[in-house]
Amino acid sequence: MAAVYDRSFGRLCAGAAPAMVRGLSDVTPARVLDAGTGTGTLAAALADAGHRVTAVDAEPTMIELAAVRRPDVTFVHAALPDLPFADDAFDAAVAGFVVNHVERPRRAVRELARVVRPGGTVRVSIWPGAPASPLSLLWAAVVERSGARPPAGTRLPPEDDFARDAEGLAGLLTGAGLDGATVRKVSWTFSIAPADLWAGVEAGLATIGQTYRAQDAATRRAMRAAYDALTADRPGGLLALPSTALVGSGSVPG
Template structure:
């Protein structure tokens, strides 16, 4: 496993992220694309494109996708997966694209990393053409996620408290930040999102990706015990979770 870099933590875990989590949010893609009216020829920017799974899906739909991610290894994987897509390094508060370059901007499990959400939405608005739309999606509150049982067990093993829900995870969080910035919310909702693992090894590696080998060995029994209620009769695991999503139209100028 690659060692972590404090300056580029996501490049260090990019390959494992793609393997275990790359298509995890797929159920949230469809309501975003449908509500945003994304189809053949739509110019779409995927912010925080990660290892490129959504970019590839957009290509399959006939859209014209571009991507941006702050991690060089993530961008490299995205270019390899979505061949021909324009993938650049950057983040949502400093998008390296021209004004009005896109019909839609998507940010799936990414917008919560913006340090200044109002500035991020202003930057999204800058790269959108008139009438353009933004689609946001991310984790719903912890109580809706089976994965919280594992996170709580890991926190307890570290004599710590589980993290509290961020403001975007709760009901009205995404629509509130969009509406508060003057965007016209078109629709929003919650979708079930399953995470599966073929066995104990994938379960532990998927949960603890990016950790040192000695940490993985130490915490593996904690993860397996906490996931026991979600073990399938035929083996493997299935944990049900939820993502919130919202789509809004760019405010007029």
């Protein structure tokens, strides 16, 4: 799972790493926590920027792969919203595309704030809900052409959820007790070979992967055929998908 994530959707998330690292701390090296590190791309960028990095993930295979790559980062198997670290243990904490996955985003951000010292930064990224990205439009076309039926989505209880826009993300940070919440829009082009991206779908990753896994064999084949038709004849054989994330930052009061 980790290797397939790394080959497919991990490359998409990597596009936001520079914006997650830049200006994170006024001290270097800072003690930085990367929560939901995946295969460690953001943790590696933080370490390359000179920080002392601890990284956690809920999925053990992610940690195993990341740890082989980056022995200079401390990897720990742990899940938000319960981190095995003392109050104020870090100068900053980041979570790249994690609070949009967890069941308790408000508790998750409060926990990130708990482990950061007063004056330190908590920074998180999410995918905006609108406008639909070229990648989500591609998946919508695959679903429509193939006649696939997405499984019923599970919505978070209203008291736990937040709007997937700049205002909603700022509100999430402020509601967790952080000061001076700011949200930036970050854009880049996600380039990937169609076969690499499809590997993530077949493995059941992301919403489109869950939809794929929920279909019978014939519909899965139809999804693949639709994807092949939609991604054929790309210059250089690569998809080049403009992508946008929201990066929100706030500081721990005190």
